[in-house]
Amino acid sequence: MYNKSAFCGRISTDSGIKNGYILTDINSGIIEEVNFSKDMPEFFSGDIFKYDDNYIIYPGDFNCHSHPEQYIYTDIIDKSWDLGTWCRNTIYKYSSVLKNEHIYLGCLRAFSRMLLLGDTSVMVSYYCHGNKGNTLDNEVLRAAKDVGIRLYFGRMNYDIMNEDAYEGKKVSQKSYYESPSEAEKNFLALLNECYPNTITVAPSLHSIHASSKDAIINGINLAFDHNRYIQFHLSEDKGDVDLSLKLYGFRPIEFLESLLKNGEVKSLSHVILSDCVWINDNESDIINRYGMKVVLNPRMNHRIKTGSANLTKLLEKNITIYLGTDGEASNDDLSIMHERDFLKDRYKNIDESIIDLLGSTPLKLGEGFVGNIAKNSFCDLKILDSKNNVKDVFVGGNQIIRDYKFISMDIEKDIEEPLKQSLSNLFL
Numbered sequence: 001m002y003n004k005s006a007f008c009g010r011i012s013t014d015s016g017i018k019n020g021y022i023l024t025d026i027n028s029g030i031i032e033e034v035n036f037s038k039d040m041p042e043f044f045s046g047d048i049f050k051y052d053d054n055y056i057i058y059p060g061d062f063n064c065h066s067h068p069e070q071y072i073y074t075d076i077i078d079k080s081w082d083l084g085t086w087c088r089n090t091i092y093k094y095s096s097v098l099k100n101e102h103i104y105l106g107c108l109r110a111f112s113r114m115l116l117l118g119d120t121s122v123m124v125s126y127y128c129h130g131n132k133g134n135t136l137d138n139e140v141l142r143a144a145k146d147v148g149i150r151l152y153f154g155r156m157n158y159d160i161m162n163e164d165a166y167e168g169k170k171v172s173q174k175s176y177y178e179s180p181s182e183a184e185k186n187f188l189a190l191l192n193e194c195y196p197n198t199i200t201v202a203p204s205l206h207s208i209h210a211s212s213k214d215a216i217i218n219g220i221n222l223a224f225d226h227n228r229y230i231q232f233h234l235s236e237d238k239g240d241v242d243l244s245l246k247l248y249g250f251r252p253i254e255f256l257e258s259l260l261k262n263g264e265v266k267s268l269s270h271v272i273l274s275d276c277v278w279i280n281d282n283e284s285d286i287i288n289r290y291g292m293k294v295v296l297n298p299r300m301n302h303r304i305k306t307g308s309a310n311l312t313k314l315l316e317k318n319i320t321i322y323l324g325t326d327g328e329a330s331n332d333d334l335s336i337m338h339e340r341d342f343l344k345d346r347y348k349n350i351d352e353s354i355i356d357l358l359g360s361t362p363l364k365l366g367e368g369f370v371g372n373i374a375k376n377s378f379c380d381l382k383i384l385d386s387k388n389n390v391k392d393v394f395v396g397g398n399q400i401i402r403d404y405k406f407i408s409m410d411i412e413k414d415i416e417e418p419l420k421q422s423l424s425n426l427f428l
Contacts, residue, residue, distance in 0.1 A: 003027055005397045006044060007381060009051030011036070011373060012058045014357065022057070024379035029197050029396025030368045031379045049399075051383055055391060059373045060120025060380035061336035062359055064295040065231065065274050065324025068110035068140065069103050069128055072423055073329035083237060083304040090329060092168040094426060095128050096175040102426060103128065103136050105419040107143035110327065110334060112415060114149060115400055117335035118382035118390040121150035121370045123295075123324070125204045125231050125274070127158045127176045134190050141193050141201075147409065148400045150380065152365055154204030154231050155190060157183035159215045173210075180218040187222065196366040197378070197396060202228035208240040208252055216256075220265045229270050229363075231295070235283075236275035237306045253283035260290070268292050274324065276314070277307040284317045293320045296358075299342050300326035311347055315354065323359040337388070 007022040011034070020036035026046075040048070051057060073090040081089065114122060122144075130136050137155060144151035158176040162169065178186065183203070190201045203226075205211045205219045211232075223230035234252050235241055244252045253273070259265045268290040276287075276294050287294060296309050314321055323339045325331050332338065336359055343355050362369035362377060369377040379397040382390050393401035400407065409415070 004032075004044070004046030005379070006040060006046060006048045007051075007057055007379075007394075008040060008048065010053060010056045012056055013373070014360075017056060022373060022379065022381075024397040026397045028367065029378050029398070031373065031375055031377050034373055034375060049392075054386050055383050057373070058118070058382050058384060059360065059371060059377075060382045060393065060395065061118050062322065062363065062370045063114055063119040063122040063325055063334065063336055064272070064322035064359065065297055065326060066110070066114075066122050066124050066334070067126070067327045068107040068122070068124060068143070069098070069126070070106070070327035070329045071110040071113075072098075072102055072106040072419075072426070073327075075423075076427060077329050079303065081304065083306055086304050086330060088166075088168065092166075092172045096130070096172045097426070098128055098130065098136070100136065100139050101418075101422045103139040104143050105415065105422055107140050108147055109415050109419055111143055111147040111149045111151075112406065112409065112411060113328070114334045115147065115393050115395075116390065116404075116406075117333065117337065118384075118393060119149070119334060119336055120380035120382065120393060120395045121152070121365065121378075123152040123154060123229075123231060123272075125154045125156050125206075125233075127156035127204075127206060127210075129178060129186070130175050131177070134186055137186075137190060138193065141190075141199060144199060148395055148398065150198055150365065150370065150378065150395055152200045152202060152229070153190075154202050155183070155187050156204040156206055157215045157219055158206045158210045159183070159212050160210050176210075180212070180215045183215070184218060184222055191226075197368065198366070200228070200366050202226070203230050205230060205232040207233040207236070208244045208247075208255075213248070217259060217264050220259070220268070220271060224266045224270055229272050229293075231272040231274055234273040234276055235278040236301070238278050241278050251280065251283055253279060253286045257286050257290070272322070275301060275306070276309050277301055279309075281313070284313055284319065287319050288317045291320075293322060295322040295324045296339075297324045297326045297331075298339055298346070299332060300324075300330045302342075303332075304330055308346070311343060312350065315350070320361050321358050322361070322363070 023033040161173040248255045325334045381394040383392040
């Protein structure tokens with residue numbers, strides 16, 4: 001079996017579309033060469049994928065924020081719901097009773113749809129532990145392995161319970177709850193499931209309203225010690241800003257900076273902040289000062305009426321921006337391309353070429369980088385036809401989608417039918 005693959009044709013670059021070829025080692029899945037100046041080596045031994053002028057080779061998209069298990073709620077939601085109503089009728093109604101099959105099949109459905117839309121890598125924030133250690137967490141990892149997507153699994157610490165909350169929320173919070181020490185223990189146990197080139201496990205935090213100060217400090221330091229990124233929902237709604245001011249005397253990002261200045265956390269450069277809808281100019285400066293990154297979920301924020309992050313201001317501050325979709329139950333689909341289209345429509349003052357590059361800043365996941373086509377990056381590719389439809393998808397040089405369909409899975413038989421049966425027992 002050959003250990004090399006070549007991809008030839010029109011390749012998307014930061015400076016436009018160029019003819020060239022990409023060589024990759026299929027064992028590592030990492031690109032060895034990208035060449036625009038000469039023809040393919042005459043005596044190349046390996047698989048060659050040639051695309052004519054009807055197709056363009058793009059880097060696969062990195063979906064930087066996702067709750068894939070929430071896909072099980074897609075068919076029961078009302079698109080008019082705001083955030084509070086959405087939570088009451090979905091996660092706080094059902095998440096405490098989710099079983100292995102619900103998590104596995106829901107994630108399998110989400111990951112498969114991501115791949116069909118050109119998302120080749122995904123960063124997950126997962127908190128539905130069900131007081132079962134890593135039992136349910138492992139179902140997310142299993143789904144990613146089975147479908148072939150590259151996964152950065154953020155094992156989230158949710159350690160605040162509101163005893164005055166309504167019953168469904170209170171029960172759900174109890175099912176998510178882990179002390180910081182329990183969360184650390186379970187994260188360390190899950191490291192055995194890591195595969196450097198396909199699956200990475202990292203600590204994660206929920207938010208100001210669901211993660212205590214001790215959890216925030218422990219999570220940030222734990223991620224730093226293990227050379228991981230850590231994602232944190234921040235200022236998605238105004239309530240978290242008010243709560244942060246009440247608890248700590250600072251706005252959320254100012255609070256994070258105070259932890260660093262006090263020596264309570266070792267770094268902030270590895271922190272990825274999700275949403276950032278209700279941040280001010282000073283907080284934007286803090287993000288830039290410490291090299292934190294931001295992931296925007298524009299369609300989700302719009303859909304559930306939490307507001308809109310100020311993309312113009314974030315770009316002015318030279319902040320690195322990634323894009324996410326949250327879950328399809330709170331969005332229209334799981335396409336990063338469609339997130340860009342949405343931003344182009346809302347921000348007519350920003351050049352479309354700038355928006356096209358959002359999410360393409362190379363990010364180290366395991367032994368390679370995602371988000372671009374370059375030497376030492378993973379060979380994660382989406383091939384678009386003349387109508388911008390995703391024809392083929394490769395993850396680490398391995399073909400997952402061919403001619404608009406999965407190679408190894410029957411979507412209806414392997415996912416949709418068993419999921420429908422599983423959910424019929426949940427949504428009684």
